[in-house]
Amino acid sequence: xxxxxxxxxxxxxxxxPDHIKTEIRVVWVMLGIAILVGAIAMFFPVxxxxxxxxxxxxxxxxxxxxxxxxxxxxxxxxxxxxxxxxQPEIWVSLILVALLILLILPFIVKKGDSKxxxxxxxxxxxxxxLVAIALTIQGWFS
Amino acid sequence: xxxTFSNRIKVLIIIVLxxxxxxxxxxxxxxxxxxxxxxxxxxxxxxxxxxxxxNVIIQTASSQRPPDPEQDECLHCHISGSAENLWxxxxxxxxxxxxxxxxAFGFTRSVWVWRNRKPWEPISTRVGNWIDxxxxxxxxxxxxxxxxxxxxxxxxxxxLGGITAFLFVIQAVTGIMxxxxxxxxxxxxxxxxxxxxxxxxFGASIRAIHHWAANGMIVMCIAHMLRVxxxxxxxxxxxxxxxxxVILLITTLAFGFTGYLLPWDQxxxxxxxxxxxxxGSVPDVGxxxxxFLRVGWNITAATLSRFFAxxxxxxxxxxxxxxxxxxxxxRKQGLKEPL
Numbered sequence: 001x002x003x004x005x006x007x008x009x010x011x012x013x014x015x016x017p018d019h020i021k022t023e024i025r026v027v028w029v030m031l032g033i034a035i036l037v038g039a040i041a042m043f044f045p046v047x048x049x050x051x052x053x054x055x056x057x058x059x060x061x062x063x064x065x066x067x068x069x070x071x072x073x074x075x076x077x078x079x080x081x082x083x084x085x086x087q088p089e090i091w092v093s094l095i096l097v098a099l100l101i102l103l104i105l106p107f108i109v110k111k112g113d114s115k116x117x118x119x120x121x122x123x124x125x126x127x128x129x130l131v132a133i134a135l136t137i138q139g140w141f142s
Numbered sequence: 143x144x145x146t147f148s149n150r151i152k153v154l155i156i157i158v159l160x161x162x163x164x165x166x167x168x169x170x171x172x173x174x175x176x177x178x179x180x181x182x183x184x185x186x187x188x189x190x191x192x193x194x195x196x197n198v199i200i201q202t203a204s205s206q207r208p209p210d211p212e213q214d215e216c217l218h219c220h221i222s223g224s225a226e227n228l229w230x231x232x233x234x235x236x237x238x239x240x241x242x243x244x245x246a247f248g249f250t251r252s253v254w255v256w257r258n259r260k261p262w263e264p265i266s267t268r269v270g271n272w273i274d275x276x277x278x279x280x281x282x283x284x285x286x287x288x289x290x291x292x293x294x295x296x297x298x299x300x301x302l303g304g305i306t307a308f309l310f311v312i313q314a315v316t317g318i319m320x321x322x323x324x325x326x327x328x329x330x331x332x333x334x335x336x337x338x339x340x341x342x343x344f345g346a347s348i349r350a351i352h353h354w355a356a357n358g359m360i361v362m363c364i365a366h367m368l369r370v371x372x373x374x375x376x377x378x379x380x381x382x383x384x385x386x387x388v389i390l391l392i393t394t395l396a397f398g399f400t401g402y403l404l405p406w407d408q409x410x411x412x413x414x415x416x417x418x419x420x421x422g423s424v425p426d427v428g429x430x431x432x433x434f435l436r437v438g439w440n441i442t443a444a445t446l447s448r449f450f451a452x453x454x455x456x457x458x459x460x461x462x463x464x465x466x467x468x469x470x471x472x473r474k475q476g477l478k479e480p481l
Contacts, residue, residue, distance in 0.1 A: 012290035019291045026301050030308050034351050041350030045339055051332045052411035054440065061412035063420075064402055066360050066395065074420060089425045096424065103388045106381035113374055121372045129368070 068139035302366040316352040326450035331406035375478035400453040
């Protein structure tokens with residue numbers, strides 16, 4: 001047995017101090033980033049726009065960036081290439097249903113631990129992220 | 143036993159009296175020196191007449207009122223009292239106090255070692271033993287701390303959830319700091335944010351950390367969720383962990399939505415208008431949701447109050463409860479083994 005054996009996947013480390021130490025290292029990095037953000041903000045603050053005025057509607061009203069993708073979906077009123085119109089209510093209902101499915105996902109999907117399943121979920125997630133990013137960018141510049 | 147105890151008390155009282163009086167004399171002497179030096183600057187070459195000094199102090203105090211907030215060049219200097227040297231006594235107490243405590247501790251320790259003829263036990267051991275004698279915490283704590291963790295748990299993609307949790311801690315701390323200065327009314331909200339940005343010491347930094355950490359929290363939340371989804375860790379027996387995680391994601395998004403209105407500028411107002419209008423287009427119950435969110439049909443002072451209450455009271459409680467459940471469940475069940 002001259003070759004070096006890999007450590008088994010079942011080997012463990014104690015929670016304290018080994019695991020805590022790695023977590024504290026992450027915490028230090030995060031704190032450093034936070035302080036860096038604070039330092040940069042002394043020269044480039046978050047800032048404010050004009051005070052809120054219900055009488056004056058700005059040219060572009062947008063939600064926060066993390067709702068932009070959903071907002072873009074709601075704006076789709078026609079399926080491209082067809083004449084079928086879609087009311088925003090239908091999109092909102094679909095999003096709510098999707099959220100509900102997300103909430104009870106483990107009660108629907110019960111199997112799937114093979115390499116193939118993981119690869120499929122990976123591909124699905126990448127497509128989801130790419131579509132979300134594309135919609136967000138589209139919403140950002142529209 | 144009893145005798146040693148009373149002897150110890152005696153020794154302690156002597157130490158406290160000795161060092162306490164020493165600290166008091168030293169700090170008084172230091173304070174007097176500071177006062178006379180300040181006085182010397184104004185009246186150089188004169189001997190001190192304490193009645194005159196008192197009058198001078200009263201006069202200057204009444205004539206040097208801080209200017210109005212709009213005309214004040216350094217408002218936070220007045221608010222934090224640095225313009226009036228209010229911090230000097232505290233620094234004095236801290237300096238002399240630290241020296242006094244260190245010396246008193248050294249003295250007590252020497253006396254203890256000399257009287258008991260055995261090596262000194264560290265304070266942490268003593269405090270630990272004291273608590274353990276009363277509440278038997280040692281075994282439970284050891285069990286928690288020595289719990290074995292799989293060695294692959296230190297790979298980087300397992301820290302995404304931890305980062306989210308830590309960002310929440312940052313949000314809580316900076317949020318409390320902002321809440322000290324923020325005023326949740328339409329008339330005062332915008333100005334109080336301006337005040338935080340321009341006048342409060344490090345106010346702009348704290349606000350920026352709160353702003354960017356909020357965005358980071360959402361990104362990390364989604365990244366953590368995708369990791370769990372791809373690896374299939376959401377399946378049985380961890381169903382409730384996934385569901386509580388989805389609830390935490392929704393709560394985080396609600397945090398972002400309610401917090402966005404608080405600055406009460408144009409962007410905030412119209413983003414909230416659009417957002418609540420989307421919530422209002424839910425079939426059937428949409429208008430009820432809209433009225434409930436806006437407290438009426440339009441975004442008004444009542445909306446701001448409601449969003450503020452949701453943002454600083456309701457949602458934090460929800461996050462803490464569900465995060466606690468989330469952590470307890472993963473602690474009990476352990477991480478899912480990767481393939």
